[in-house]
Amino acid sequence: MRLACWNVNSLNVRLPHVQEWLAENPVDVLCLQETKLVDEKFPALALQELGYHVWYTGQKTYNGVALLSRLEGVDPVYDLPGVDAAQKRFLAVTINGVRVVNVYIPNGSSVGSDKYDYKLQWLEALQEFLADELTRHDKLALLGDYNIAPDDRDVHDPAAWADGVLVSEPERAAFGKLQQLGLSDAFRVGNDEAGWFSWWDYRQGAFRRNMGLRIDHILVTDALRGALQNCHIDKTPRAWERPSDHAPVIAEFSL
Numbered sequence: 001m002r003l004a005c006w007n008v009n010s011l012n013v014r015l016p017h018v019q020e021w022l023a024e025n026p027v028d029v030l031c032l033q034e035t036k037l038v039d040e041k042f043p044a045l046a047l048q049e050l051g052y053h054v055w056y057t058g059q060k061t062y063n064g065v066a067l068l069s070r071l072e073g074v075d076p077v078y079d080l081p082g083v084d085a086a087q088k089r090f091l092a093v094t095i096n097g098v099r100v101v102n103v104y105i106p107n108g109s110s111v112g113s114d115k116y117d118y119k120l121q122w123l124e125a126l127q128e129f130l131a132d133e134l135t136r137h138d139k140l141a142l143l144g145d146y147n148i149a150p151d152d153r154d155v156h157d158p159a160a161w162a163d164g165v166l167v168s169e170p171e172r173a174a175f176g177k178l179q180q181l182g183l184s185d186a187f188r189v190g191n192d193e194a195g196w197f198s199w200w201d202y203r204q205g206a207f208r209r210n211m212g213l214r215i216d217h218i219l220v221t222d223a224l225r226g227a228l229q230n231c232h233i234d235k236t237p238r239a240w241e242r243p244s245d246h247a248p249v250i251a252e253f254s255l
Helices: 011-024 044-048 114-133 169-180
Strands: 002-007 029-033 053-057 065-069 073-077 090-095 098-104 140-145 216-220 228-233 249-253
Touching (some): 002 140, 029 098, 053 090, 065 098
Antiparallel strands (some): 053 065, 090 098, 140 216, 228 249
16 A cells, blocks of 8 residues: 655646656555645546545645545544644545545744644644544555655754744644654664755755755554554655646555
C-alpha cells in the first residue's frame, strides 16, 4: 500500500501535473493540500477517470484538501473539531483498514501574530482529535503539509531561519507532541541525513540551489511503522514547468 501527500498550490493550475504524476506513480492513496477550489469546481470526474475514488472539501482562493484512493473508503470526516470550519484544512477517511488523516496545517505568518496563535490552537485541536482516533485505529497515517520543519536537519540554513515561523520552538514542540501520541516520522525511519527538503521558495533560485525546508510529512502508528518499506521525497515535479513549490512525499507499506 503506497500513501502519498502533495501540496499542489492550486489544483486548477496543477491538475495536469497531478494526472501526469499519478500515471507515473500510481499510488494507492494521494492526499492533496492547497487545492484552492470550491467543491462545485473540483475536478472529480477527471480524477475518477484515473481510477480513483475522491473526497474533497474546499473554499475559494485559499486552503482546500482532497483525498484520492484506488480503494473504497468509509467514515469520512471533513472538519477538525474545535477549530474554524470555514478554513478547509482537514479530511479523514478509513481505507483498507488504515485511518488516513489529511491535513494542511496553518502557516502561522509570523511568530507572535494572531495567525501564529491560531496555528498553535489548530495543532492542539489536532492532537485531541488524534488521541481519540487512536483509541479506535491502530493503523493511522497523518499526511500533509505541516508547515513545520521538525529540526535543523530539515532546514537549508538553520541560522537564517532561527526562531522564525515554521521552525520556532513552540511549533517544533507541537510536532513532538504528535509523535508522543505514538506516531513516527516515516521519512526519518532509517534516514538521519540533513539536506532533504519538500518545499523550496519560488524566489532566488531556491530549488536549483536546494535552499529548502522539509515541512511535508507522513506520521504513522507503530502498526504501520512495522510494515514500512520506504519513505522518500519525489523532487521530479518541482522541476516541471509552472510547478507547485512543494514536492510529493511517498511511503510504501507491506499491507
